[in-house]
Amino acid sequence: MSAATGTAMQGDSGAPVGRFREFWGYFSANAGAVLGLVIVITVLLMALLAPVIAPYPPDLTNNAVFLKPPFWQDGGSLAYPLGTDAIGRDILSRLIHGARLSLVIGIAVVAISVLIGTVLGLTAGYFRGFYETAVMRLMDIVLTLPSLLLAIVIVAILGPGLMNAMLAVAVVVLPHYVRIARAAVISESSRDYVTAARMNGAGHLRLMFSEILPNCAAPLIVQASLGISTAILDAAALGFLGLGAQPPAPEWGTMLADAREFVLRAWWVVTFPGLMILITVLAFNLLGDGLRDALDPKLKR
Amino acid sequence: MLRFVLTRLGLLVPTFIGMTLVAFFLIRLVPGDPIETLAGERGIDAARHAALLKEHGLDRPLAVQYTLYIGRVLHGDLGKSMITQAPVLSEFKSLFPATIELALCAILFALLLGIPAGIIAAVKRNSIFDHGVMGVSLTGYSMPIFWWGLLLILLFSVKLDLTPVSGRLDVKYFVEPVSGFLLIDSIMAGDKDAFRSALSHLILPAIVLGTVPLAVIARMTRSAMLEVLGEDYIRTARAKGLSQFRIVSLHALRNALIPVVTVIGLQVGVLFTGAILTETIFSWPGVGKWLIEAISRRDYPVLQGGVLLIGTMVMVVNLLVDLTYGIINPRIRHQR
Numbered sequence: 001m002s003a004a005t006g007t008a009m010q011g012d013s014g015a016p017v018g019r020f021r022e023f024w025g026y027f028s029a030n031a032g033a034v035l036g037l038v039i040v041i042t043v044l045l046m047a048l049l050a051p052v053i054a055p056y057p058p059d060l061t062n063n064a065v066f067l068k069p070p071f072w073q074d075g076g077s078l079a080y081p082l083g084t085d086a087i088g089r090d091i092l093s094r095l096i097h098g099a100r101l102s103l104v105i106g107i108a109v110v111a112i113s114v115l116i117g118t119v120l121g122l123t124a125g126y127f128r129g130f131y132e133t134a135v136m137r138l139m140d141i142v143l144t145l146p147s148l149l150l151a152i153v154i155v156a157i158l159g160p161g162l163m164n165a166m167l168a169v170a171v172v173v174l175p176h177y178v179r180i181a182r183a184a185v186i187s188e189s190s191r192d193y194v195t196a197a198r199m200n201g202a203g204h205l206r207l208m209f210s211e212i213l214p215n216c217a218a219p220l221i222v223q224a225s226l227g228i229s230t231a232i233l234d235a236a237a238l239g240f241l242g243l244g245a246q247p248p249a250p251e252w253g254t255m256l257a258d259a260r261e262f263v264l265r266a267w268w269v270v271t272f273p274g275l276m277i278l279i280t281v282l283a284f285n286l287l288g289d290g291l292r293d294a295l296d297p298k299l300k301r
Numbered sequence: 302m303l304r305f306v307l308t309r310l311g312l313l314v315p316t317f318i319g320m321t322l323v324a325f326f327l328i329r330l331v332p333g334d335p336i337e338t339l340a341g342e343r344g345i346d347a348a349r350h351a352a353l354l355k356e357h358g359l360d361r362p363l364a365v366q367y368t369l370y371i372g373r374v375l376h377g378d379l380g381k382s383m384i385t386q387a388p389v390l391s392e393f394k395s396l397f398p399a400t401i402e403l404a405l406c407a408i409l410f411a412l413l414l415g416i417p418a419g420i421i422a423a424v425k426r427n428s429i430f431d432h433g434v435m436g437v438s439l440t441g442y443s444m445p446i447f448w449w450g451l452l453l454i455l456l457f458s459v460k461l462d463l464t465p466v467s468g469r470l471d472v473k474y475f476v477e478p479v480s481g482f483l484l485i486d487s488i489m490a491g492d493k494d495a496f497r498s499a500l501s502h503l504i505l506p507a508i509v510l511g512t513v514p515l516a517v518i519a520r521m522t523r524s525a526m527l528e529v530l531g532e533d534y535i536r537t538a539r540a541k542g543l544s545q546f547r548i549v550s551l552h553a554l555r556n557a558l559i560p561v562v563t564v565i566g567l568q569v570g571v572l573f574t575g576a577i578l579t580e581t582i583f584s585w586p587g588v589g590k591w592l593i594e595a596i597s598r599r600d601y602p603v604l605q606g607g608v609l610l611i612g613t614m615v616m617v618v619n620l621l622v623d624l625t626y627g628i629i630n631p632r633i634r635h636q637r
Contacts, residue, residue, distance in 0.1 A: 138319065140319075141316055141320055141323065145323075145608065146574040146615060148573075148577055149573060149608060153323075153604065156604060237578060241578070241593060242597070243596070253447075256445075256451070263454060263455060267455055274448025274449075274452070278440070278445060282439065282443040285439060
């Protein structure tokens with residue numbers, strides 16, 4: 001993504017090149033952030049190419065190979081490199097297909113909450129008054145309840161399932177975006193350029209979305225990147241509790257829930273799905289930290 | 302200061318009302334009618350249905366129902382569990398000490414490791430130790446703790462056979478509940494073996510639950526310490542020839558801990574979220590496991606009451622954190 005934008009921009013010699021170069025300079029100096037980016041791209045490719053690179057379809061069972069260990073252990077074979085689960089499904093294939101679910105969850109949750117959160121926060125910070133108080137009080141309530149508890153309650157009302165779990169997580173993370181957007185709008189709307197645009201006859205919508213919003217983008221982008229990791233983690237936790245994606249979906253948290261009863265005799269069914277969650281979440285956190293440092297060098301220590 | 306306290310208390314009221322609304326509508330938003338949900342799969346005839354509706358006041362307008370509900374809540378009546386028929390509040394009271402004991406041990410673990418690690422990382426900035434602490438901390442922060450718990454069980458319970466897999470106390474022991482904290486009760490009863498059993502049951506869940514707070518506290522301590530170490534008064538202390546130890550432990554630490562205290566307070570919500578998962582993994586008999594079981598049994602009164610109780614508790618703790626913050630940092634009080 002960044003590489004493509006980079007080559008496209010090198011042709012011009014205007015201000016955007018400088019801005020991108022400056023950003024990339026900060027970003028690429030951060031080894032952790034680059035590592036995070038590489039892992040994220042790898043997981044992305046895994047998700048996109050899942051049907052091509054996975055040795056088996058994710059739901060294909062083989063009753064000849066229940067709980068086969070990974071290839072480096074006695075009894076394992078390269079036909080099932082990471083072993084099989086209790087009903088003879090290839091774990092590697094399920095993990096690769098699971099990348100699709102986790103990325104879709106992460107991106108969809110963040111997209112929903114950024115969209116709604118930005119609109120609520122922008123309007124709250126722009127119009128102020130009773131509307132602002134009502135919105136912010138509501139967000140306080142959401143923030144007060146422990147995040148997973150609230151998500152569980154929402155899923156209990158809507159019924160378990162991947163879609164409802166995603167909605168629940170989106171609601172739970174919403175306050176962060178509302179707060180960021182509102183704070184940014186309040187600090188921006190007293191600036192001269194906003195007054196100038198208003199003098200020029202710009203309406204509310206234009207002031208909010210095309211004048212103020214672009215100048216509040218940086219913190220929202222950073223929060224969104226960090227938010228993907230929270231979304232993946234929370235959705236996996238719901239899956240683990242049996243409230244998220246339902247079996248046989250190869251969602252990593254759901255796979256762990258299935259594997260729990262085999263913890264005593266088959267370590268591989270428990271270890272690998274969790275490792276995928278950890279690596280993916282860690283990568284998005286590294287990426288988010290790198291973006292924050294690069295987009296806001298003032299904060300850099 | 303009084304004005305500060307009153308403002309914060311005033312802000313609590315709308316949040317509490319909002320929370321009762323959430324709890325009130327929770328049971329009414331569940332698809333299907335509450336009486337049929339109460340009756341379960343056995344079904345119910347029309348006359349009995351109407352009678353029950355009237356008995357539970359569900360035939361009155363929503364506003365009236367809500368007012369009655371608030372009245373009951375303020376009198377400590379949170380309804381009865383549909384499964385056990387026991388009052389929700391008394392079930393909560395009997396399970397809550399288990400969760401608190403677990404949470405306190407978890408936060409203790411996080412503090413004892415996190416604060417020293419954060420201080421040393423800041424003092425030896427950019428050293429291998431610093432990078433190590435930051436790396437471990439970011440990993441801890443990204444950890445799916447439900448998996449972390451299973452891994453620890455795999456290693457310590459299955460491979461090494463050091464700790465039990467689940468529960469709170471070996472079945473052969475009985476400890477008279479006085480405080481509800483098994484560690485304290487077993488000491489008071491003078492039962493050393495029971496204490497050892499309780500402790501060995503507690504270690505893994507406490508580590509699992511303390512992992513995310515540990516990561517957050519270590520990171521926060523480090524960055525707060527770095528900030529303070531750059532202040533002029535630290536340079537003055539150095540110029541006076543004070544030892545590094547004295548500067549760090551006496552001069553810097555006190556100010557650096559101010560933001561850390563807030564962060565610890567904010568971990569209460571994180572701890573509850575973690576407790577739900579940790580208690581599920583380790584079959585720990587606390588409120589987290591109780592709530593998850595309530596969901597699978599569709600025991601809505603328990604869910605309703607539990608959410609309200611936990612929400613209120615987190616709210617109160619957050620308020621106390623705010624107030625403490627105002628006391629230890631006078632700069633905050635005078636702002637609006």
